[in-house]
């Protein structure tokens with residue numbers, strides 16, 4: 001049976017189709033990023049490349065709870081969020097390749113993916129900045145009475161600076177419809193959480209502003225979905241912000257250049273045993289929602305889709321020279337009078 | 339003479355500084371990570387976590403820690419991973435580090451060094467900037483931006499020993515640059531420029547990484563019979579223009595090169611001083627080469643045209659001499 005009431009109950013109201021789609025997205029993100037790594041090695045991609053490998057369940061679980069009219073702000077580790085929100089992998093890969101067909105015309109690169117038509121308001125690379133911007137969006141929604149929410153993604157290392165506390169306080173004071181989604185992967189760049197934060201359970205930091213806070217298993221997309229749904233409903237009822245701490249782990253280095261001196265191979269292997277994709281796949285197989293043939297087919301399709309994205313990126317023209325014009329930095333260019 | 343990279347020269351200077359028990363280093367990912375650009379690699383193991391302090395991501399905090407400790411007589415070395423992140427600490431740097439000595443009638447000193455990096459490599463708009471002119475604009479700050487391993491070492495020592503807050507600007511693309519460093523103790527004072535190359539046709543005033551670009555261009559142009567004289571400012575505030583002016587009076591032509599946006603910045607200040615004090619010696623308008631006036635684009639084909647390159651320097655020289 002596709003979705004008996006029991007199964008639906010068991011999976012927080014998600015249908016089998018939705019569950020399969022979530023699984024597919026996780027596989028797509030993983031596959032996409034493997035190709036990013038290859039592109040980086042081949043110098044088709046430059047700059048910083050922050051991979052999300054291991055954390056896919058957070059983006060996929062949370063996005064599944066959002067509606068098209070909700071708004072997204074994220075950080076530089078943004079490939080997963082972009083794909084889970086349904087941005088076109090072609091435009092994303094082209095952006096990473098610095099091409100004119102990229103989602104930001106090749107100006108932003110990996111850290112600044114964007115698609116305003118999907119209310120995906122961009123990846124930001126200065127720690128903390130977008131948390132306060134989320135409050136600005138929340139303020140706009142509140143003033144206008146729009147029944148929409150803002151979700152903002154950031155890491156554990158981003159909860160030690162002033163802007164985190166400013167954002168929490170603004171949001172709670174204004175009862176703003178903001179969901180703060182902390183992706184706690186237990187390390188900030190190369191500094192383990194016990195060394196960068198006096199409080200290692202990030203959700204406890206919400207209490208300083210009395211923000212409704214909870215901690216979930218960030219390797220379980222359904223748990224993340226449920227927590228996001230609760231926060232969404234809470235915000236839509238006009239009750240204000242939530243802080244969700246989703247605990248996970250990144251399997252790769254902070255960026256492509258990281259030697260990972262700060263952790264042992266054993267640590268990484270231990271966490272790999274809880275790979276969210278492997279676990280979710282097994283769950284779906286066990287419950288008969290997915291079978292091996294379907295899985296093979298799905299993987300094949302995903303590989304196809306990513307291969308097409310790479311081909312598209314590769315064959316696209318380079319970024320346009322019009323962006324070298326100083327006036328291109330302005331929405332309303334006023335050329336200087338010489 | 340030993341041949342050292344910029345990284346090694348800095349390491350050696352930092353180790354010497356750490357011999358002073360008042361010294362400690364605070365910054366992001368300087369310890370457990372092994373340091374973003376490898377400069378403080380091994381320091382945590384050698385000096386321990388009390389003196390090599392891995393900081394949370396909190397730049398304002400890092401500088402506040404430095405100022406407070408300096409006020410009580412310590413010699414903090416604050417590291418801001420990239421100059422782009424120093425913007426989060428501008429209140430501490432500009433309203434406080436730069437002001438405390440003066441505002442309290444000279445009773446308090448802030449002997450702290452802020453090490454940070456300029457640099458770019460397809461890092462896009464928020465990770466590729468330099469704020470040399472913004473720091474240099476502020477009375478109360480000293481700003482140092484050396485180009486060679488020997489100057490890195492000596493000027494770090496001078497900065498560390500200075501009773502005022504010093505912004506010490508490194509460059510991500512320069513850590514591997516090698517050069518001779520004297521074995522015996524030697525001194526470079528803050529506020530002393532350097533004649534990097536002698537020539538009679540044109541004066542190039544520059545500092546930091548572009549010094550190396552200009553040297554290479556000068557070698558090239560020498561083959562065509564154009565002799566460039568290169569002045570490495572080394573310190574931006576105080577800025578020693580004496581050698582640049584002396585050279586300008588001889589060559590009557592000048593080009594100013596900096597990794598800074600082209601207008602409203604370092605090259606504007608340097609050329610203003612050349613005009614102000616060298617007007618009578620001017621044979622052609624002074625040219626400048628800096629970053630093109632856009633935020634940094636990610637795409638390589640665009641970034642290559644925004645940054646300072648040997649080709650742009652060469653073209654500017656030809657224009658001045660035309």
Ligand SMILES: Cc1ncc(C[n+]2csc(CCOP(=O)(O)OP(=O)(O)O)c2C)c(N)n1
Nearest residue numbers: 077125126127155156157158187188189423
């Ligand atoms: C203000 C600021 N300081 C420092 C950095 C450099 N930096 C980029 S990511 C990062 C670590 C962030 O860790 P976390 O917030 O836990 O997110 P994660 O990368 O683990 O997803 C640092 C220090 C930055 N981008 N912005």
